[in-house]
Amino acid sequence: MNTVSSSRRRFLLGLAAAATLTPMLRPGQAAAADVPHLAESDASAKALGYVENAAKLDAAKEATFKKGSHCAGCALYQAAQATGGYAPCAAFPGKAVNANGWCRAYAAKA
Ligand code: SF4
Numbered sequence: 737m738n739t740v741s742s743s744r745r746r747f748l749l750g751l752a753a754a755a756t757l758t759p760m761l762r763p764g765q766a767a768a769a770d771v772p773h774l775a776e777s778d779a780s781a782k783a784l785g786y787v788e789n790a791a792k793l794d795a796a797k798e799a800t801f802k803k804g805s806h807c808a809g810c811a812l813y814q815a816a817q818a819t820g821g822y823a824p825c826a827a828f829p830g831k832a833v834n835a836n837g838w839c840r841a842y843a844a845k846a
Pocket residue numbers: 786806807808810811812813825826827828833837838839840841842843
C-alpha cells in the first residue's frame with residue numbers, strides 16, 4: 737500500500753466518523769419528529785389560546801390576533817427543526833406546534 741492511498745483512507749474514515757457524530761453534537765435541537773404535537777386540549781395550549789389553524793380563528797374573540805399571523809411567522813417557531821409542518825416552539829417546551837397554528841405568545845419575526 738502506498739502513502740497516498742493510506743492518507744486517502746484515513747481522510748475518508750475521518751469524514752465517515754464526523755458524519756456519524758455530528759447529530760450527537762447538537763443536544764437540545766430535537767427535530768419535530770422527536771417531540772409530540774401540541775394538542776389544543778393541552779392545559780398549556782388552552783392557557784395561551786393555541787389553535788392548530790390560525791385561518792379558522794375568530795379575530796373578534798382574540799384581541800391580540802392579527803389576520804395572517806401564524807406559527808411559521810413567529811420568532812418562537814424553530815423552523816430549522818421542522819418536520820411535516822410541525823416544529824418545536826419555545827413557548828411550549830417538549831412539544832411541536834403546527835406551522836399554521838397560533839397562540840397569544842405570538843411574536844412576529846423581526
Ligand atoms: S409562540 Fe409562536 S410559534 Fe409558538 S405556538 Fe405561539 S404563535 Fe405558534
